[in-house]
Amino acid sequence: MSTKIIIITIGVLLILIAILGSKKRKSGKRILNIKIGIPFGVIGVLMMIYGSYSSEFVNYNTQMEQVSIGKKLKIDGPIDAVKVVSPIDKDSVDCRILTMGVYPKSHKRDIWVIIRPTDDRYYPQSDHTNTSYKRDGEWQVVTRFGGDKGEAYDLIVYEADSITSSLFSSTIAKWKEADDYPGLKLEEIPAGAKEVERLVIYTRKNCRGVF
Incomplete structure (x- = not known):
């Protein structure tokens, strides 16, 4: 597995953690503190963008070559x-x-x-x-x-x-x-x-x- 695919995979996991963590328990409290969940989500999105733009999933380098x-x-x-x-x-x-x-x-x-x-x-x-x-x-x-x-x-x-x-x-x-x-x-x-x-x-x- 290439480094770029690993970056995208980690980004997806961080976004999933942020989404699941935003859900509330029966007690009304969130599973994951919002101060942690939001940065996780932002970092995950940034990692996916970086990994996609630098990989073959977005083939701009070939088009512009x-x-x-x-x-x-x-x-x-x-x-x-x-x-x-x-x-x-x-x-x-x-x-x-x-x-x-x-x-x-x-x-x-x-x-x-x-x-x-x-x-x-x-x-x-x-x-x-x-x-x-x-x-x-x-x-x-x-x-x-x-x-x-x-x-x-x-x-x-x-x-x-x-x-x-x-x-x-x-x-x-x-x-x-x-x-x-x-x-x-x-x-x-x-x-x-x-x-x-x-x-x-x-x-x-x-x-x-x-x-």
């Missing part, structure tokens, strides 16, 4: 493989970018972008625990960086089968639920993921603590 686009690679000729169009190798990017690419029209496998920062862990990138969006020979996915200014990242593109996609998606969902993103070790990358391209990307801002 702004992404930038790095430099673009010019593609000539027919597309015969999955390829990254933006950013380009050795590009310096903002903390949150849109990674874009192309794929052959006959391509059926899912496309995943995974970043590897200097902690040597692997972080699947996703808008909402799904694969990269594909349509009409083009794909894209929001990619987030959380390190220091100038930190180097491997931006790796994988083709994945359905089993691997499900594993990546469930892993991201668990990380979001726990509000903890430990990354994957190389040996935890499933065999159904095939690396098709790798770029080196640098952050041009301090992105630590942004997400």
Whole structure:
């Protein structure tokens, strides 16, 4: 259970205590002193508001999320493989970018972008625990960086089968639920993921603590 859900749960309990405590006994006295009940209720409401606004129950962060686009690679000729169009190798990017690419029209496998920062862990990138969006020979996915200014990242593109996609998606969902993103070790990358391209990307801002 994440910290945010615990905060909301405690808020609900405080409100219930305040409501139940306001009831009177047969003797006419309240179960809970009003000087205690009112603060309990106020604190409970504030905790629920805070927990809701900072959690996925109110998804303002996703709605307001702004992404930038790095430099673009010019593609000539027919597309015969999955390829990254933006950013380009050795590009310096903002903390949150849109990674874009192309794929052959006959391509059926899912496309995943995974970043590897200097902690040597692997972080699947996703808008909402799904694969990269594909349509009409083009794909894209929001990619987030959380390190220091100038930190180097491997931006790796994988083709994945359905089993691997499900594993990546469930892993991201668990990380979001726990509000903890430990990354994957190389040996935890499933065999159904095939690396098709790798770029080196640098952050041009301090992105630590942004997400």
